[in-house]
Amino acid sequence: MSHEERYPEPFLMRMRELLGDAEFAEFYDALQRPPVSAIRVNTLKISVERFKEISPFPLEPVPWCPEGFYIPNDVEPGKHPYHAAGLYYVQEPTAMAVGVVANPQPWEWVADLAAAPGGKATHLLALMEDKGFLLANDIDRRRLTVLAQNLERWGARVWVASNERIEHLHPNFPEVFDTVVVDAPCTGEGMFRRNRDVVDHWSPRAVRGNALRQEHLLDAAAPLVKPGGFLVYATCTFNPEENEAVVARFLRKHPEFTLEPVEDMPGASPGRPDWVDPELAKGIPLEHALRYWPHKVKGEGHFIALLVKEGYYRPRTPLTIPEPKRPKGMPRKVWNLYKQWCEETLTEMPRVAGVMLVGEHLYACPINPGRLQGLRILRPGLWLGTVKETYFIPDHALAMWLKPEQVKHRLDLTVDDPRVLAYLRGEQIDDPGPEVWVMITVEGYPLGWAKRVQGVLKNRYPKHLRWTW
Ligand code: SAM
Numbered sequence: 001m002s003h004e005e006r007y008p009e010p011f012l013m014r015m016r017e018l019l020g021d022a023e024f025a026e027f028y029d030a031l032q033r034p035p036v037s038a039i040r041v042n043t044l045k046i047s048v049e050r051f052k053e054i055s056p057f058p059l060e061p062v063p064w065c066p067e068g069f070y071i072p073n074d075v076e077p078g079k080h081p082y083h084a085a086g087l088y089y090v091q092e093p094t095a096m097a098v099g100v101v102a103n104p105q106p107w108e109w110v111a112d113l114a115a116a117p118g119g120k121a122t123h124l125l126a127l128m129e130d131k132g133f134l135l136a137n138d139i140d141r142r143r144l145t146v147l148a149q150n151l152e153r154w155g156a157r158v159w160v161a162s163n164e165r166i167e168h169l170h171p172n173f174p175e176v177f178d179t180v181v182v183d184a185p186c187t188g189e190g191m192f193r194r195n196r197d198v199v200d201h202w203s204p205r206a207v208r209g210n211a212l213r214q215e216h217l218l219d220a221a222a223p224l225v226k227p228g229g230f231l232v233y234a235t236c237t238f239n240p241e242e243n244e245a246v247v248a249r250f251l252r253k254h255p256e257f258t259l260e261p262v263e264d265m266p267g268a269s270p271g272r273p274d275w276v277d278p279e280l281a282k283g284i285p286l287e288h289a290l291r292y293w294p295h296k297v298k299g300e301g302h303f304i305a306l307l308v309k310e311g312y313y314r315p316r317t318p319l320t321i322p323e324p325k326r327p328k329g330m331p332r333k334v335w336n337l338y339k340q341w342c343e344e345t346l347t348e349m350p351r352v353a354g355v356m357l358v359g360e361h362l363y364a365c366p367i368n369p370g371r372l373q374g375l376r377i378l379r380p381g382l383w384l385g386t387v388k389e390t391y392f393i394p395d396h397a398l399a400m401w402l403k404p405e406q407v408k409h410r411l412d413l414t415v416d417d418p419r420v421l422a423y424l425r426g427e428q429i430d431d432p433g434p435e436v437w438v439m440i441t442v443e444g445y446p447l448g449w450a451k452r453v454q455g456v457l458k459n460r461y462p463k464h465l466r467w468t469w
Contacts, residue, residue, distance in 0.1 A: 007031065007192060008202050014239065018275055023295070030295035035193040038299075039077050039088040040096055041067045043126045044155055045445060046087050054443065056080050056415075063266040063297075065096035067126070070298060079469060081420050085445035086153040086400055091119045094190070094292035094299035098183060098234045099123030101262050101290065101304050106131040107316045108178035113166050113221055116143030118150035120183050120234075125156040132316065133366045134159040135177075137169065141378070148379050149465065152397040155446075157352065158366040161378040166220035172371055174223060178316065179230045182221050184214045190236035190301030193294070211241045218250045222257070227311020231257065234304045238293075240275035243303040244286045248276055250307075251284050257307045261288040267297040271305070324349040330357060334387045338362060341385070341392040345437045346406050350398075352382065360387050361395075396462050399439055399448050407439040411450070411457065415443050423447060426466040429457040 016024040041051045048067055052059060057075050062068030070093065077083055077090050098120050104110045106129040115121045116138035125134055136151065136159050138144045148161050162169070166182075187206050188198040218233060225231050233250075235242050251257055262268070271289025273281045289305040326335040334357055342349045352364035358380060365372070365381035372380055383397040404410055411431060413420050419429050423440050424447065431438070432455040440447045440457075450457035 007199060010204055011189065011202055018240070018272075026295040027293065030293075031193060033193070034073060035300060036070055036093060036298050037073050037075070037077070038062055038068055038070050038091060038093040038096070040065065040091050040123060041069070041088050042086055042122070042154060043067055044130055045085070051087060054082075056082065062093045062096060062299075064268070065093070065100055068093055068096045079467075081415055081424065081442045081447065082445070084153070084424055084465075084467075085442050085447055086155050087445060089119060089122045089150070089154070091123075092194075092236075092300050094297065094302040095119055095236065096123065097265060097268070097290065097292060097302055098181065098232065098304055099127060101265065101306055102127075102179050102181050102230065102232045104128050104132075104179050107318050109133045109135075109176055109316065111135040111137065111169075111173070111177045111180045111221075111224055113137050113169075113180060113182050113224075114139075114184055114217070116140060116147040118147040118154075120181060121147065121151060121159070122154045122156075124181070125151070125154060125159060128158070130156045130158055131318070132158055135162060135169075135173070136160070137162045137164055137166070139163065139165060144378050152383070152400055155400040157364065157382040157401050160366065160372065160380055162372070163376040163378055166217055168375065170220070170223045172373070172375060175226045177224050177226060177229060179232065180221050180225050181232045181234070182217055183234045184210075184217055184242075186210050186214065186235040186237040186242050187239070188236055189238045190294070193300060207239055207241050210237075211246055214242055214246045215249055218246065219253065222250075222254050222309075225309045226313075227309055228313025229309050231307040231309065232304065233307065234302060236300065236302050238301060238303075240272060243291075243305075244271050244273065244289060245276045245280060247271075247289060247305045247307070248280045248284050248286060252280070256310045258310070259285055259288045260306045260308050261285075262290055262304075262306050265290055267292060267299075269293055269296060271303070319353075321351045321353050324351065324355075327355050330355065334362070337387055337390070337392045338384070341394065341437070345394070345408060346402070347408060348406070350384070350402070350406075352384075354381060355384070356380065357387070361385075362387055362392075394437060394449055396448050396460070396465075399446050402439070402446065404439060404441050404444055404446055409433075409436045409438045409452075410441055411438055412441045412444060420447070421467070423450070423459065423461060424467040426459050426461055426463065428459055430455060431457045
């Protein structure tokens, strides 16, 4: 089969028209090469310097993201215990540019409106240093469940996962977010090298359909941005209909926004005003948008626009988290079971605000839970655990968020200890000692819980996460 047959002819023709013969040849050449692999280090858990020392793979820096590294194509980063410990996220390198452009600061309120499976959300939380609030929203419940697993493994606390249409969010969150990210569903031309399915779903009609949907999503996102706040629009597609044209239409309808230049983004090429209708582009500095091209950088390709809403920007102030105490309305019995478990297992009660009971589940909500009223919520905050009639069961998410030194009883394993694999496969481990909850760590990084009963660690690694390889 010749390569020309691998991509839809109308796609190739459009790209040739846009890029011109010489650049198209380079672009086309890049599309024939294999995709690159990369990981982004989780600075909530480990410094980049330390990760470089313990990395199981050779690392080559991604120029535009200080935490990003290319890794060889023949390794399986998802099958290493450090992945289970949340030390990194496997992410396409140009996708890392979105978090860098959004650049959220600690204590800010950030919304990632099309967030699943959580690549950008994990990046945003790391940059926020797990302080402030991230609303991670997605319309697809199944994908949102994967996002929750990814964010829990990441060990972050200050997020809520909602399962809403973007337009439903406005009454609860009117003009409150410092930064809103719309990493829009798109035709994914930048993913062609990675995913044959995306190629098969491409059509000129799909381009038009996605462009309409993207305009609609941006319209719904605009009223969530606070005055002086940022709206980041991103796609992983090349055509201007879903990129510059969407931004230009948005700006025509929303004169309260402007398109800002982004300084110091290595590898980025400018947006292309010349690729949209001159009437539409008139007066809009579309060259301020960023494009990443597979023939110019090592990566697949992304489009990013940084929009700023007019108005006086009021920065947020850091909050102090109060001493743990029973929240108003929480049944005394529930609080006491949780407290008793903390006293037996931890060096002190977790310093978290907003402890709340949903059914039998205890969460720590990073904002006033009243804000979530009426929304479909998958996780209202960090999942602390489940309260039964006479005891409390800690959740996996809590293990991933805690620092090992906060836990009294641990089984600290080195990465080559066969018990690491045994634990991740869901096996029990012999370990004499008192009957307590034990945190399992690998090289000092939490993997999850076990409960020691009669000299055996009963495995509490979640069944759906267990390794089958
Ligand atoms: N930001 C994600 C990441 O970095 O892992 C990738 C997001 S993907 C490009 C686009 C997402 O938009 C999909 O997960 C899809 O379910 C979601 N989506 C599509 N229509 C939506 C809508 N109307 N509201 C919210 N999310 C939507």
